[in-house]
Amino acid sequence: MSDKDFEHVPVLFNECMEQLAIKPDGIYVDCTAGGGGHSRGILERLSSKGTLISLDKDDSALRTCLKSSREYEGKNWIIVKSDFSEIDYVIGSMKIGPVDGILADLGVSSHQIDTPERGFSYVNDGPLDMRMDEQQILTAATVVNSYSEQELERIFRDYGEERFSGRIASCIVRDRKTKPFTRTKELADKITEYMPAQGRNEDQHPARRCFQALRIEVNHELSSVEKLLKDGPRCLKPGGRMAVISFHSLEDRIVKEAFRKLESPCTCPRDFPVCVCGKKSLGTVITKKPVTASEDEIKTNSRAHCCKLRVFERNDVYER
Numbered sequence: 001m002s003d004k005d006f007e008h009v010p011v012l013f014n015e016c017m018e019q020l021a022i023k024p025d026g027i028y029v030d031c032t033a034g035g036g037g038h039s040r041g042i043l044e045r046l047s048s049k050g051t052l053i054s055l056d057k058d059d060s061a062l063r064t065c066l067k068s069s070r071e072y073e074g075k076n077w078i079i080v081k082s083d084f085s086e087i088d089y090v091i092g093s094m095k096i097g098p099v100d101g102i103l104a105d106l107g108v109s110s111h112q113i114d115t116p117e118r119g120f121s122y123v124n125d126g127p128l129d130m131r132m133d134e135q136q137i138l139t140a141a142t143v144v145n146s147y148s149e150q151e152l153e154r155i156f157r158d159y160g161e162e163r164f165s166g167r168i169a170s171c172i173v174r175d176r177k178t179k180p181f182t183r184t185k186e187l188a189d190k191i192t193e194y195m196p197a198q199g200r201n202e203d204q205h206p207a208r209r210c211f212q213a214l215r216i217e218v219n220h221e222l223s224s225v226e227k228l229l230k231d232g233p234r235c236l237k238p239g240g241r242m243a244v245i246s247f248h249s250l251e252d253r254i255v256k257e258a259f260r261k262l263e264s265p266c267t268c269p270r271d272f273p274v275c276v277c278g279k280k281s282l283g284t285v286i287t288k289k290p291v292t293a294s295e296d297e298i299k300t301n302s303r304a305h306c307c308k309l310r311v312f313e314r315n316d317v318y319e320r
Helices: 013-020 037-043 059-072 084-094 110-114 140-146 149-160 165-176 184-194 208-219 221-235 249-263 295-300 302-306
Strands: 027-030 051-056 076-081 099-105 236-246 283-285 308-314
Touching: 013 037, 013 099, 013 236, 013 308, 027 037, 027 084, 037 051, 037 059, 037 099, 051 059, 051 084, 059 076, 084 099, 084 221, 099 221, 140 149, 140 165, 140 208, 149 165, 149 208, 165 184, 184 208, 208 221, 221 236, 221 249, 236 249, 249 283, 249 308, 295 302
Parallel strands: 027 051, 027 099, 051 076, 099 236
Antiparallel strands: 236 308, 283 308
């Protein structure tokens, strides 16, 4: 599959453009450039005085964006290879000051899932890889074949919310002694085999939760999201907005809680007449309920059915 196939219409495109309230001369960061869909949308709303910084750690995504950049001569589009957890460092190193908006689409791209060689899919056979940054060392094969039974159970339980995590971990450790796992379909078929009947009869593929868990572990996804949510809002100008799209409950809980704490950081007991902890609100959660995809979008893009968009707006005082 070519890098061209990376290009697609991203989920909640119109909603993201609206919620970012893009200023033509503003500075924006697309933390997850992917195929450049959201980035192009931002660029088209910027004047020659605006700036867009697009981050990604996937080389295929970066190549796609670089090709697209030829269409935007006269626009200030900066494309950087970086994990979004390093947003504070990236913005600081450019010495461009605070930004007007930050967008992060936390989902795995269709290109990554649909390219068997990347090893994300439990349907198409490929190497057991799952690295978003193909330069890193840790792969899904390393996790599956070297982690202890207790570590595998924890990953499947905590990152995949898999109720049969102990059973699956035990069976993997038993079977890898005979032959290490190297292929995605081989692992997916074995997980299906390990499942009791009630696990195999669900609407989704029996291996979906375990594959999600392995992907999160390989790419340190949750810790990266937590760091992004810690540093990103403090990179915003007064009135600047941070918009985050999540695709599963683990991510959404992290985003929801992080934004809540930024809005209401006070730790004083509720019966205190006045706040004495001294913690001040950084801003306001714009989306009291998450923005979700319309029925029309879900019909044309099945991935959109589980996505949630939450937005935070920085208050009028800029302090790092």
